[in-house]
Every structure is written in structure tokens, then in C-alpha cells.
Amino acid sequence: MPEPVSLTHAPAVYAASNAAAGDGTALSAEAATIRRSVSAAMESMEQSIALFGPKTEAISEILAVAAEHGETGWNGEGAEPISMLAVDRAVAFIRALPRSVSMPEVAPEPDGSISLDWICSRSRIASISIGVSDRLAFAWLDGTDQGHAVARFDGERIPSLILERIREAMGHAAVRAA
């Protein structure tokens, strides 16, 4: 899995700032100011993660997948690079998910779309394709029941049909629950 961007490096930045500032006795006021600023940023980030942790992680994963699959032919078969419009829509989708819904796994698709997958088990999966259109292709497998549909996402409200299928596929499992 790709390493999530930005947030995962924050502790290292913090540690580096501490090292730069030393024990706070011998270095300049400038170093102390930097340390205070980084501490404030870290505190803010920690509050953000505490409040929105799973969504922040999911968004970070979307960005990482987009960065890792940003060139044509990433699969050796001429796959399209992940579209930035698809990234924007996928991030909006994550932000719009109710807190009670588990966060999805993320995967790139050969046409440049982003797949959001809720995988409970081999036979219980819901999967949504988010591309450049505001229409989302989705499919589900729930035991012997399976199906597919298309729904429009306005960027703010998740279509109820999609939410229903995600919840059914996950069986209200608390995997990475928001």
C-alpha cells in the first residue's frame, strides 16, 4: 500500500525541529520561534486527527494513490494516470460520508478513475468508481446477491442507494469506522 502523504511525516518534522532547536538553551530566539510554530501546528494536526482521523487517513490515501499512479502506463498496459478531477470528487465523497460509515480502501483503475472499496470479506464487497463525471458507477456483492447501478453525486450528499449498499456489505462492521 502506498505510504500516506504529509501527515505521516509530521512527527519527523517535529523531531527535526526539536533537534534544530536543541535543548532550547544555546540556540537563537529564531529556533525557539520555529519550535513553537511547529508545536502549534502539531497540536492543531493532532486535534484534527482526533476529530476526523479516519477521514483524514482516507483522504491521505487517495492523494498517495494519485501520486503513485500519476503517469500513463503505470500498470505496464497503458493505463491512464489518475485524474485530478477524480481525486477532487473522491475527496469530496469521503468528506460527505456519514461518521457512522466505515472508511473505504482505495485503488487506481486503468481508465484513470479511483475505486473506493468496502471489503468485509471475499463475498461481501461494495465498490464505487469515481472518475471525471458526477455519475458514479458502483457494484456490490453480498453472498449470492450481486448488482450494479449508477448514481449521481452532487459533491455534498451521498446517494442513499450507495450508502445502503455500503452498510449492507459491511454489515455495520467497525472497520476503520469514522
Add this chain to the structure above:
Amino acid sequence: MLPSGLPENVADEEALARFLMSSSHYNATMVKPAAFLPNPKARMTTSVFRHGAEPRESLIQIAGEQRPDVTAYGAAICKAVAVRSAKLDVIADEPPPLHANIVGWPVNGTDQMLEKAEQKRAALVLVSRCTLVLFESKAP
């Protein structure tokens, strides 16, 4: 008989390998549906090789030869019958040796998104019957 020595028809019990060229195409336990979605640039087919999980060295060698510029993290292994149970088909397509294509992906000339949704459903059925094989220690 094909140049590889395999019969032209892919039998139901034959194992197929779909190489995983993205570390995001699998999780700790299974292959994700995006790994099987058809390639729009290859007439809506999905490339596979007629090879099982073993011998592993041979599988890894094929992956290296066919996709030298891209890292193969592993392979999804399934039987041809699993492809057919998803209402798709698999046909031999040599060269290269052992190569085949999953074909018959749903096509909808009037609604591209509905077409994609139908393809996704077939990919879900397919991954539910696949085994994940990782090369070296490349767990996600």
C-alpha cells in the same frame, strides 16, 4: 495446439494468473476488483497468463519478462471456471507464450457509466474466487 504446447481452448480447470502491478490492487487478504477491470486501450480485455501459483519462480519470471518496466507485486490466481462464472470468458492469445485474455466484459454503447458498473460487478465476482499470491515480502 499453440506454440507454447498448450491447447487452444482454455479448460475450466486451468489456473490463470493476473499480475498485480500496483500495491493498491490488493490488501492483506485479497485482490481488489480494480486489478481485473479491462484495459480500454486493449479492446476491453484483461491480460492473464495460463499459469498457477506454482512453480513460483516460473510465475515471477513471466511477470518480469512481460512487464520489465513495472514492478509486479504478486498475482491473482483463479481458475478459468471462475472467469466464466462471472459471465466472462477467457481465450488464448499467444504470443507471448501462455498469454490469454479475459474477454466478454459488458459493453453499453449508450451509457458509459452503466457499462463501468456492470464491469465492476463482474470484477467483484471474479475477485471473490481468486487467491492472492505475493512475490517476495511485499505485503501492503
